[in-house]
Amino acid sequence: MSELAPPAAPLIFAGTPPIAAQCLQGLLESGQHIAAVLTRPDAPVGRKRTLTPSPVAQVAEDAGLPVIKTAKVTEETTRTLSEYSPALGVVVAYGALLPQHALDVPERGWVNLHYSALPHYRGAAPVQHAMLNGETTTAATIFQLEAGMDTGPVHASAEYRIPELTSAGTVLTELTDLGTRLLDRLIPQLLNGDSTPTPQSGVPSFAPKLTREDAFIDPNRPAQELVHRINATIPEPGAWTFNGENRIKLGVARAYEQDLPDDAEPGQVLLLDSDRDEKSTLVVLAAGDRRGVVLTQVQPAGKQMMNAADWQRGLSRDVRLGGTP
Known part of the structure; x- marks a missing residue:
């Protein structure tokens, strides 16, 4: 009789918009053990302003996962996260900073999928600012989350060439595919403590959310x-x-x-x-x-x-x- 494989270590996933839902779906399809999902609260959508769950919440609910909805990660939220005893947290465009008490919950901390070659274009709109500046390449980067904005050391990065005649939305979708594959390969190393991140080097630039x-x-x-x-x-x-x-x-x-x-x-x-x-x-x-x-x-x-x-x-x-x- 063969021995059963040990259960995969549980992960917490935090994210909100469609690209985060795309990543969550990819991780679920690859067999990653997501214990619970953290996302922003339901928001009004469309002309009728109907309260609608975030794209991440919809994927999580379809998969039968527990969903924690909050605009701000309080100590009460942190206690809820702790109940799942996560080994690792994964963040993709959650929409709010995680305070230190939340960062300390998973045994291996949190990693973030970011859409630039850090430290270039730290912030909410890295792809948009790269394209505004006429960049021809960007990257999907997995870094260890710290209290600062996108300041943590880098575990892995994959370059992406920006095509002609394409939108930031398309680039984000393709970068998410690239980043999800990178993250999926990296998670076993992260859980085992076998990945040593490299401090960011170079002069940082910033990418705030774009306005009308x-x-x-x-x-x-x-x-x-x-x-x-x-x-x-x-x-x-x-x-x-x-x-x-x-x-x-x-x-x-x-x-x-x-x-x-x-x-x-x-x-x-x-x-x-x-x-x-x-x-x-x-x-x-x-x-x-x-x-x-x-x-x-x-x-x-x-x-x-x-x-x-x-x-x-x-x-x-x-x-x-x-x-x-």
């Missing part, structure tokens, strides 16, 4: 800057500008590689021959440096996101975007 104003697209700015800003702010807060008095949202964009007509003015929307395919035409926004931005999708006020060419066909010839936010 950060997502405003001003056509007077250079084209490449506009491309970075558009892609970095999709889906949140959502790249936007004005068409006259009407607010519109923009889909992912890229730089137009040919010269614009001599009379093109910033904010003007042009229908031009493709710079990559002789058989097609493109919707191009003229920028402040006399270069162009290829628009792929546009969402007019009160409508769904649509193909930019379909949107352009329904407009007059002299369309000007921009204004003052």
Whole structure:
């Protein structure tokens, strides 16, 4: 008769948004023993502002896991976490700092999946700020959580190349896949105490949450800057500008590689021959440096996101975007 394998050491998972739910689902599918889940309270969603469990709570509830919902980790919350005798805690975008009394609960402490090559882009929006700054690479990083903001030593990191014509939302989804695989491989070493983290080195930079104003697209700015800003702010807060008095949202964009007509003015929307395919035409926004931005999708006020060419066909010839936010 064969001996039964010892039960896996229990983990606590803390997270809230869709990327955290994606990671939790991946860890569950790989067989990790999640004892309980910590997440933010139900929040109003949609036009009717219906109270809705967080994406992490929904995954946990579907899996039959205990769910602890709190906006602030108090000593009472810590006592509840202690009841599960966790060996390790895992954090992915929980949305609040864990105080020291909570950090001390798991035997092996807590690790955090972060979306940059630390110490670069510490904070809530590392991918968005990397893309705003025109970075071509970022990383999924697993680090030991400390009381400071993203300051702990690094257990593992995997580089990710940011594709052209992609949004921050897509990058976050792909980084989560990468980070979940990295975390899944690392957890046995963490539980056994076999992973020795390396202190962060280099000059830190910071990535606070983006605001609605950060997502405003001003056509007077250079084209490449506009491309970075558009892609970095999709889906949140959502790249936007004005068409006259009407607010519109923009889909992912890229730089137009040919010269614009001599009379093109910033904010003007042009229908031009493709710079990559002789058989097609493109919707191009003229920028402040006399270069162009290829628009792929546009969402007019009160409508769904649509193909930019379909949107352009329904407009007059002299369309000007921009204004003052």
